[in-house]
Amino acid sequence: MTNTVTPIPRPVTRVKERAAEQSSTMDETQQAAIRRLANDLHRLNASVMAAVESGVSVELVRSSRHHDQGNWGDLLIPVVVKM
Helix, strand or coil, X not given: CCCCCCCCCCCCCCHHHHHHHHHCXXXXXXXXXXXXXXXXXXXXXHHHHHHHHHCEEEXXXXXXXXXXXXXXXXEEEEEEEEC
8 A cells, every 4th residue: 555645735815916916006116115025024934934843932022013194014023942
């Protein structure tokens, strides 16, 4: 008898398509800010993975919310637990 592993299908998120749709209504400054945010988030995710692989657990928690002219964004802090 052989053990076979059935892969779990990934959910369809349409992240790239949604980002393209949303950014089409933004001016150049806004698009540049979103590109920078996406790049920073990619680096943050890589850092979280490296921290987890080093033996700690990481949770990102909203510490506050920044408001400006009716817009808002969540600010985060890491909560780190060494197991």
